[in-house]
Amino acid sequence: MRNTTRLGLSTALALVIGASAAFADNVKIAFIDPLSGPFASTGTNGLHQYEFAAEELVNKQGGVLGGDKFEIVAFDNKISPKESLIQLQVAIDQGIRYIAQGNSSGVANALTEAIDKHNKRNPDDRVLFLNYSAVDPALTNDKCNFWHFRFDANADIKMDALTDIIAQDDGIKKVYIIGQDYSFGKAVAAAAEKFLGEKRPDIEIVGNELHPIGKVKDFTPYARKIVSSGADAMITGNWGADMVGLGKSVLENGYTGPIYTYYAAADGITAAFGAAGDGSLRLVSEGQQNPPASERAENYVKAFKAKYPDGNVSQSRITNVIEMLAKAINEAGTATDVVKVGMALEGMEHDSLWGGKIFMRPQDHQAIQDVHIFAHTKVEYDYDNSGYGMLTESTVEMAAMDSPTTCEMKRP
Amino acid sequence: MDLVLVNLIDGLVTGLLLFMLSAGLTLIFSMMGVLNFAHASFYMLGAYFAYQISLFLGFWVGLLVAPIIVGIAGAGVERYGLRRVHQYGHVPELIFTFGLALLIEEVVQFIWGKSQMAYEIPEVLEFTAFAIAGNSIPAYKIFMIFMSVAIFIVLLYVLTRTRVGMIIQAALSYPKTVEALGHNVPLVFMGVFGVGTALAGVAGVIAGPVLGTFPGMAVVLGSIVFVTIVIGGLGSLWGALVASLLIGWITTFAKSYNIEMANILTGIGISPPENMDESMFRDLWTVTSPQIADILPYILMVLILVFRPYGLFGKRDA
Numbered sequence: 001m002r003n004t005t006r007l008g009l010s011t012a013l014a015l016v017i018g019a020s021a022a023f024a025d026n027v028k029i030a031f032i033d034p035l036s037g038p039f040a041s042t043g044t045n046g047l048h049q050y051e052f053a054a055e056e057l058v059n060k061q062g063g064v065l066g067g068d069k070f071e072i073v074a075f076d077n078k079i080s081p082k083e084s085l086i087q088l089q090v091a092i093d094q095g096i097r098y099i100a101q102g103n104s105s106g107v108a109n110a111l112t113e114a115i116d117k118h119n120k121r122n123p124d125d126r127v128l129f130l131n132y133s134a135v136d137p138a139l140t141n142d143k144c145n146f147w148h149f150r151f152d153a154n155a156d157i158k159m160d161a162l163t164d165i166i167a168q169d170d171g172i173k174k175v176y177i178i179g180q181d182y183s184f185g186k187a188v189a190a191a192a193e194k195f196l197g198e199k200r201p202d203i204e205i206v207g208n209e210l211h212p213i214g215k216v217k218d219f220t221p222y223a224r225k226i227v228s229s230g231a232d233a234m235i236t237g238n239w240g241a242d243m244v245g246l247g248k249s250v251l252e253n254g255y256t257g258p259i260y261t262y263y264a265a266a267d268g269i270t271a272a273f274g275a276a277g278d279g280s281l282r283l284v285s286e287g288q289q290n291p292p293a294s295e296r297a298e299n300y301v302k303a304f305k306a307k308y309p310d311g312n313v314s315q316s317r318i319t320n321v322i323e324m325l326a327k328a329i330n331e332a333g334t335a336t337d338v339v340k341v342g343m344a345l346e347g348m349e350h351d352s353l354w355g356g357k358i359f360m361r362p363q364d365h366q367a368i369q370d371v372h373i374f375a376h377t378k379v380e381y382d383y384d385n386s387g388y389g390m391l392t393e394s395t396v397e398m399a400a401m402d403s404p405t406t407c408e409m410k411r412p
Numbered sequence: 413m414d415l416v417l418v419n420l421i422d423g424l425v426t427g428l429l430l431f432m433l434s435a436g437l438t439l440i441f442s443m444m445g446v447l448n449f450a451h452a453s454f455y456m457l458g459a460y461f462a463y464q465i466s467l468f469l470g471f472w473v474g475l476l477v478a479p480i481i482v483g484i485a486g487a488g489v490e491r492y493g494l495r496r497v498h499q500y501g502h503v504p505e506l507i508f509t510f511g512l513a514l515l516i517e518e519v520v521q522f523i524w525g526k527s528q529m530a531y532e533i534p535e536v537l538e539f540t541a542f543a544i545a546g547n548s549i550p551a552y553k554i555f556m557i558f559m560s561v562a563i564f565i566v567l568l569y570v571l572t573r574t575r576v577g578m579i580i581q582a583a584l585s586y587p588k589t590v591e592a593l594g595h596n597v598p599l600v601f602m603g604v605f606g607v608g609t610a611l612a613g614v615a616g617v618i619a620g621p622v623l624g625t626f627p628g629m630a631v632v633l634g635s636i637v638f639v640t641i642v643i644g645g646l647g648s649l650w651g652a653l654v655a656s657l658l659i660g661w662i663t664t665f666a667k668s669y670n671i672e673m674a675n676i677l678t679g680i681g682i683s684p685p686e687n688m689d690e691s692m693f694r695d696l697w698t699v700t701s702p703q704i705a706d707i708l709p710y711i712l713m714v715l716i717l718v719f720r721p722y723g724l725f726g727k728r729d730a
Contacts, residue, residue, distance in 0.1 A: 214628070215706060217426075217623060217706075220422045220426070221702075221705075224418055224422065225667075225668060228547060230546075244624050244626075248622070253548055254543060254546060268525075268530070271528075272529070272624070310525075384527075384530070
């Protein structure tokens, strides 16, 4: 009798503990990105998109593993690789298994290396790295590892898609390439030269130039050179104030061709261009919003704007990160064994909220997806409440599906 | 040849814009003997105020009202800030204006955020005035030229031909004597500081739509304004004008033409190193003029300081 009671009690206790563990265990995702300093607006907007995606797409749908909720824990890395590594350690010490980061490939390179080392040395508390924006091709080539997953199309894939579109346009005979004088600007220029040379050797590159990053007051002299070079199209990887300055200057000074860009949208840029950019500005990216892919996507954007009237759903891939992670955790049946979750993510095919499929390529953990060329024009779902936004002009389906990779994936 | 004309016009626009900033700064310097580090911040304030006003009342009201608000703010800073710090000497004054610059930038970010503002050229001026060989000159640039030239003429007239100007000039050189003659010298100082900052405000209003209205706009222009007044000669209006135009043209032409260092070096008879990748002078050989365009004014400043320390038009030793 006594024994039975004891057994019963301990069983009950075990059940209670087990149950509370099952219900109270949030799946925490560390968001390590700049939340102060010059890039704070980008970081904060990204954080809002993560929180919103976790709430709408996972928690309101009943969570993962039958009830566990996603929780986003924010860490400010001030866009410094050194600070990021400290925050990574803090996150790991808090028992967080999923690290999300995107702004700056410099930070991503530091994180992926640190996470690889950490996972080797501490097989009991390994973590996964969900890279949602850092586009340095090396991350899924020479520097790839099992723990790193990239959800954005990398710089080469984007340039590949962009040059596909340029190659189809017989009107383009002369191209001008201009960018900021640092690793990313140089990578864009090199990729543009390479792909254009392969696809349209007849296109003449009439200018290939770098300008100091963040220091140019007036882009007029650059604009004059571009106009007088007779370029039919220009390509730039510029972002932030350099993008607005360059774009507005060439348009004011008589350039009428297309301006192909990577980052000329949201965070005030769309509003700054307004009517001036209509008809010229193009952007290569994933995740279309106009026309909306589905009613679900439409409602998602509306709900986001209702909660954050000044925000933009500018990094649509964040919903893919959240949905695919939730799916992988459910498939693996665990949120703590990240090897199983990683295995489930590998090769996963996912129907994106924004239309099209996402395929997480197993050999290098690069998400293969539709890459679109957007035109800056008047749209229903705008950026910066400006009436202007990104309208899908052309699409490269599953861009760079068969592209080579130098990655030699070592699985645990 | 056509491009030369276009570049002359572009350089003129850049130079005149720089002049509006440096004119105020150089006036304030000759008056108080202190460099106002926050000067470019008033330029930024001008752009932001005008943007805010233009949302409700249009560009032209902004052009009229924003500089006045900036001027009043500047006068307030002199009256309640600088004048109190003045008794402790120049270094505290310098630190005060430096802190003010940081403060203004943070306040601007706090109110308007870190993104670029959609401050636009007025629709009336949104057309191409004329085109030279495919390079269009926007009407707005012509407007900028006229604005700055008009301001220069008015300023010159007031300072040299009117009674107010005489008192200001006298107060600059002999404040004690002017005070003894019954003039309110502190008021003159406050007025000059207000007008100087208002000029920076005007520059902000008309430059905001073309150069962008964002929290970094003051930092980008801040140092070059000091370079301008050092080259021109501290306290000299003509010097500020000449130095501004000089800088405007130098940077514009350096950026427009890809002059390669390699050509210059071979031109003066130095042969390129055999193996460029291993040469220690590789950077020197591969540099092009657009890359160094923005540091040319600083090089010019160093040369001026070496050979003519009081600047092109300066009267006294800085």
